Amino acid sequence: TSRIQQLSGGGGTTSIAIDNSDFLYINAHGGENYAGHSHNGDLIDWTMTGDTGSWWIGDGNDTYIDESTLAANPPTVGWIYGSGGALEQTLSTTYQTGKDYQFQVDIGDTSHNNGSQPGGVAWKIEIFAGTTLVNFQTGSSAIDAMATKTLSFDANNSALNGQALTIKISKTDTDAADLLIGNISGTVNDGGAGQETLAALLQAI
Numbered sequence: 001t002s003r004i005q006q007l008s009g010g011g012g013t014t015s016i017a018i019d020n021s022d023f024l025y026i027n028a029h030g031g032e033n034y035a036g037h038s039h040n041g042d043l044i045d046w047t048m049t050g051d052t053g054s055w056w057i058g059d060g061n062d063t064y065i066d067e068s069t070l071a072a073n074p075p076t077v078g079w080i081y082g083s084g085g086a087l088e089q090t091l092s093t094t095y096q097t098g099k100d101y102q103f104q105v106d107i108g109d110t111s112h113n114n115g116s117q118p119g120g121v122a123w124k125i126e127i128f129a130g131t132t133l134v135n136f137q138t139g140s141s142a143i144d145a146m147a148t149k150t151l152s153f154d155a156n157n158s159a160l161n162g163q164a165l166t167i168k169i170s171k172t173d174t175d176a177a178d179l180l181i182g183n184i185s186g187t188v189n190d191g192g193a194g195q196e197t198l199a200a201l202l203q204a205i
Helices: 002-009 191-204
Strands: 013-015 047-056 076-094 100-108 121-129 132-141 146-154 164-171 178-189
Touching: 100 121, 100 132, 100 164, 121 146, 121 178, 132 146, 146 178, 164 178
Parallel strands: none
Antiparallel strands: 013 178, 047 076, 076 164, 076 178, 100 146, 100 178, 121 132, 121 164
8 A cells, every 4th residue: 555655646746936937027117017118138037148128018909929829917028139149047946866857938029020030030948957058949930929848858967966957048040030938937847756666566566
């Protein structure tokens, strides 16, 4: 009985804390909700490179983007304009071998300031443990909407144990265009626990 109880308890999933993950709060307004368009890298809790800001984009009358693809509450996004800009945040969650990590980021663009690149606005999402890159994804967006990108990895490098995770989103082309980011979330799963208990249960039968 005890082995069956252990099996049912393995593999628990918890959320990863990401501050200001919906880009709702900016320094210029003392942490208050901001309805509008902020400039000059004033987002709370994010390290900013280049021209970045926050955009209250879901006003019900927006002709630049498919509002049905925005997170329902709140309808805000972060944005990166111009060349080489980035937003990054070091998290309280650390790298631990045996755990499974997953991050989701909404990436998109609008028909306003969408530049001239035929392939759309180019982007990169990176996950670091300390200074070591552990996962990344690249792509381009030319959809006048938001779409969810998922990055998953199993932690298997014990040399990185205890290193804080960092998430970084960059605009990687040189065009003058808005890359939009929103609705960032993450989870960590005690991946190996359930499998190990199942093996022990089978061995005992």
